Amino acid sequence: MKLTDEIKSGPSAESTAPGHQELEYAYFEGQYVPFNDAKLSIRNPAFLYGTSLFEGIRGYWVPETRQISIFRMKEHYQRLLNNSKLFYMTPDLSLEDLCDITVELIKRNKPSTDMYIRPTLYKTGESITPTLENIPSDFCLWTKPLGEYLDLSKGLSVCVSNWRRVPDNSIPARAKAGGAYMNTALAVTDARKMGFDDAIFLTNEGTVSEGSAMNLFLVKDGQLVTPSKTEDILEGITRDTIITLGLNELGVDTVERTIDRTELYHADEAFFCGTGAQISPITHIDNRPVGDGTPGKLTRRIQDLYFDVVKSKLPQYEHWCTVVQV
Numbered sequence: 001m002k003l004t005d006e007i008k009s010g011p012s013a014e015s016t017a018p019g020h021q022e023l024e025y026a027y028f029e030g031q032y033v034p035f036n037d038a039k040l041s042i043r044n045p046a047f048l049y050g051t052s053l054f055e056g057i058r059g060y061w062v063p064e065t066r067q068i069s070i071f072r073m074k075e076h077y078q079r080l081l082n083n084s085k086l087f088y089m090t091p092d093l094s095l096e097d098l099c100d101i102t103v104e105l106i107k108r109n110k111p112s113t114d115m116y117i118r119p120t121l122y123k124t125g126e127s128i129t130p131t132l133e134n135i136p137s138d139f140c141l142w143t144k145p146l147g148e149y150l151d152l153s154k155g156l157s158v159c160v161s162n163w164r165r166v167p168d169n170s171i172p173a174r175a176k177a178g179g180a181y182m183n184t185a186l187a188v189t190d191a192r193k194m195g196f197d198d199a200i201f202l203t204n205e206g207t208v209s210e211g212s213a214m215n216l217f218l219v220k221d222g223q224l225v226t227p228s229k230t231e232d233i234l235e236g237i238t239r240d241t242i243i244t245l246g247l248n249e250l251g252v253d254t255v256e257r258t259i260d261r262t263e264l265y266h267a268d269e270a271f272f273c274g275t276g277a278q279i280s281p282i283t284h285i286d287n288r289p290v291g292d293g294t295p296g297k298l299t300r301r302i303q304d305l306y307f308d309v310v311k312s313k314l315p316q317y318e319h320w321c322t323v324v325q326v
């Protein structure tokens with residue numbers, strides 16, 4: 001299976017609609033400014049050392065009501081705030097402030113398509129010392145149109161990466177730190193150069209961790225299985241969503257545990273999940289078919305349920321969606 005044409009054709013093609021940057025706003029240095037005016041110095045420490053923390057949030061366009069449904073915004077900002085303590089980046093903004101800024105930016109940008117929302121906490125100033133303490137931090141936010149990040153329909157052909165996931169004692173994967181994405185970039189680049197769509201990381205110990213920028217689930221004997229939170233993964237919000245929906249809506253338990261590499265080849269079904277990846281079926285791992293080599297039945301049910309939930313169509317999960325009239 002191949003990536004969507006948008007992704008294959010280059011890094012600027014992630015969106016399904018043009019990003020009219022000259023008309024868009026960003027939140028930068030405490031103000032809403034035209035996107036093209038939000039610029040950092042080449043001496044910025046986050047640029048030099050990767051000292052930033054970020055989130056990726058999705059807003060789903062609901063054409064019938066001309067609304068954007070932002071999925072689990074509070075949980076994303078709570079994760080950012082939790083990580084900010086570890087990296088001495090706690091902003092002068094509360095959870096409510098961060099949510100309000102996001103809603104306001106969306107209202108100003110008036111999107112009419114599915115969108116990606118990218119908040120970043122970053123080190124600023126001009127110090128050349130790669131330290132975290134006593135270096136000022138700031139918060140910025142931008143949005144852009146975003147369609148499918150991976151092919152959701154046909155299924156992905158992925159490999160186990162030769163690169164190992166960054167261990168918690170090196171750069172914690174659960175922090176979503178900018179610099180850690182060099183690890184992701186190595187795995188994705190090599191996987192694609194070898195003709196795969198994406199990659200699965202193992203931990204330094206050789207057990208299964210996660211995808212390049214998404215969490216991983218297997219289906220075995222009717223149960224969902226996913227690497228536990230101590231397997232150098234990002235504690236994904238979509239992962240949590242799947243565990244909840246599996247249990248509440250489908251009566252399927254998720255086992256969170258250590259997974260051996262060879263279990264990947266024995267799985268009945270497999271899929272990636274994440275804000276970007278959404279629910280992406282995996283049909284081949286290291287050239288071996290997963291199950292019968294087509295997207296699995298349970299994967300499809302979860303995918304359908306997920307899209308109803310994120311578009312705020314199921315009343316019992318409306319509390320996960322912040323609906324913005326644009």
Ligand SMILES: Cc1ncc(COP(=O)(O)O)c(C=O)c1O
Pocket residue numbers: 056210211212213214215233234235236237238239273274275276277
């Ligand atoms: C490394 C990594 N793992 C997992 C995920 C999935 O996390 P979430 O569901 O919170 O988007 C992401 C981000 O999308 C990621 O970058």
